[in-house]
Amino acid sequence: MSRRLKNAQLQTLTLDPESAIALHQQLFLALRQAILEGRLRPDTRLPSSRSLATDLNVSRNTVLSAYDQLMAEGYLISRVGAGSYVSDQLPDDLLQRKTEGHAPGVQAREIYLSKMAAAFMGKTRSSEKRGLPFSPGLPALETFPFEDWARLLSRHWRRPGREYLVDNPVGGAKILREALASYLGQTRAVRCHPDQVIILSGSQQAIHLVVRAFAEPGDAVWMEEPGYPGIRDSILSAGAVPISVPVDEEGFALARAREIAPAARLACISPSHQYPLGQTMSLARRLDLLKWAKEEGRFILEDDYDSEYRYAGRPLSSLQGLDDDNRVLYVGTMSKVMFSGLRVGYMVVPDDLVDIFLALRQNIDSHSPSVPEAALADFINEGYLAAHVRRTRxxxxxxxxxxxxxxxxxxxxxxxxxxxxxxxxxxxxxxxxxxxxxxxxxxxxxxxxxxxxxxxxxxxxxxxxxxxxxxxxxxxxxxxxxxxxxxxxxxxxx
The missing domain is CATH 3.90.1150.10 (Aspartate Aminotransferase, domain 1)
Known part of the structure; x- marks a missing residue:
């Protein structure tokens, strides 16, 4: 039976007492591989020989022998009174195996990808630098009332209700759906009841669900040009075709969109504050777009990503609030008014589409974390969010x-x-x-x-x-x- 290491950094390593290879040699090879692949990084302190021997249920001499060989070959260094560390002097070409994805001299394998996946080749993105100065969409994190937020979280964690511990509803905690329905009605003139609000792990998930719901592979979907790359990615991931519609000083132009792709299944727009240029879609164009959706039996995705921050007058009313035929799916996020690490977005869907969107959401990840949602509901209901938005505005x-x-x-x-x-x-x-x-x-x-x-x-x-x-x-x-x-x-x- 294999023996698995208990140390968190080494849990993928195993020893097999039944193998013909001696235990100390198995351990040496396993640790060396972990170092070469970058799982044990330079300057990482290894467990003491006594601790590791206990974890593996082997003799301490077995571990000492493996450590000695690793030190002799330059993979480990010993620091007096501090233990054994992965060497920080390893040649770069040894450590390239992990980043290249294959050993030196071995050809990269050919992999068949679907057309959808192939569209994303070379497009990996990282959010590691999102906190740097001038990051678009980064809020003033230093001003957030973390003490109040911690207290609200603690309130629910100290004595959590059973409903927060066993399978949060697919659409999110009821208390948060109620709070958001009220908040959006007051601040954005969104017309909805709590059951129409669906809590998600971010606005990108909402965009993904909307495109999946309305676009078949090969269908045309309108988006703004220039526009938010996340919308284009969601269209591509559904196998649909993004149709770029140039914006002007009045925002999205329906007439131009109909010239380019008259049979589009969906329009994805940011009418209150076009991203990234910043125009506000004129009322005439809003009404024209709603008329198009009603007459053609189509739908509109309204991305309302930072509407709270308007510096001249009150925030504009949402497009959804003008809709008299339930054709708008409203998408918002807490990332801009709070912080992106919270991972809370939401969508407001027409009554007759609630069940289908709950089913689509459940197919992805069943439900979202419940206790943070309960704390967020309190944050909204007790006025902390409104006060924070006023200060940051x-x-x-x-x-x-x-x-x-x-x-x-x-x-x-x-x-x-x-x-x-x-x-x-x-x-x-x-x-x-x-x-x-x-x-x-x-x-x-x-x-x-x-x-x-x-x-x-x-x-x-x-x-x-x-x-x-x-x-x-x-x-x-x-x-x-x-x-x-x-x-x-x-x-x-x-």
Whole structure:
């Protein structure tokens, strides 16, 4: 019978007493493989020989023998009084096996991928740098009332109700659905009852479900150009065809969309604050789009990602609130008003579609965590969310003014940038000759996360620019950050 290591970093290693290979040699080979594959990283402290021997139920001499061989070959180093550590002097070519996916000299295997999966080749993304200055959509995390949030969580964890411990409803905790229905009605003029609200693990999951519900493989789905890449990815993952519809100063243009793809099954739009350019869809166009959906029997996905942050007047009413034929599926998130690590998004669906969307959601992951949802309901019901939004709205308005002033002062002769009436980012347009993707790469090296505007276009474009988040970057840090960005942009100027 195999013996499995109990140490958390080494649980994948096994020893077989029945093998013809001696136990100390098995252990040596297993540890060496873990080091080469990167599961045991440089400077990782290994368990003491006594502890490891106990875990494996082998003699201590077996472990000492394996450690001695690893040290002799340079995989481990001994630090007096501190134990055995993975060497930090291993040659890079030894450690490339894991990152390359195959051993040196061995050809990469050919893998058949579905058309859907093949569309994502080379498109892996990482969120590891999302916390860097100028990250679009990053809120002011330092201002969040974590003490209040911790207290609300503790309230439910100390004596959790049975309903929070056994299979949360597929649509989310009832108390949160009720809280969101009330909140959205008051702040966004969304017309719904709690059963129409479905809690999800983020707005991206909602977008994915909506596209899956209405688009067959090969069907056309309208999206904005430029637009949110997550919508395009969801369309592709459903096997459907993303149809890019250029936006203008009034937002999404239905007439242009019907010229390009008159048989589209779904329209995916951000009417209150177009992403990333920032326009607000005019009332006339909203009404035209609702008329199209009603007459053609189609549906509209309304992505309302940061509508709370409007700096001139009250937030605009949602498109869903104007809909008299139940054609709009409203999608929102808590990532912008709270923090993305919470992983809470939601959608509001028409009454007659609730059951189908609950079934689609259950097919993915059954249900979401219940106790954080109960705490979030209290956070909303007891006024903490509204107070936090009021505070951050004033803060973000000041941060936008500060960033705008610095950009105009330092780069006014090169870029075009204007204030935004809402949202959490600015768009700085670059002149021809400066490649925004090069600026994006150089900014990342300098510790800033700015997004190249051209990367949000699906169709060929000469438009270049930078998307600069201001909400999560303190004003006192902005001067030296803009100085860094200025140096990068001017170095790229022809």
């Amino acid at each position: 004033l803060l973000y308005e000041a941060r936008q003014k500060c960033l705008l002033s610095l950009l105009q002062e330092k780069l006014g002769d090169i870029i075009m940038v204007a204030p935004q009436g809402s949202g959490m980012h600015l768009v700085a347009y670059l002149p021809p000759g400066i490649k925004d993707k090069e600026v994006e790469r150089e900014a990342a090296k300098a510790g800033m996360l700015v997004r190249a505007l051209s990367g949000f276009y699906n169709l060929p474009t000469d438009q270049t620019g930078l998307i600069l988040g201001f909400a999560g970057t303190p004003e006192q840090e902005m001067p030296h950050l803009v100085d860094r960005l200025t140096d990068i942009i001017r170095s790229k100027a022809p």
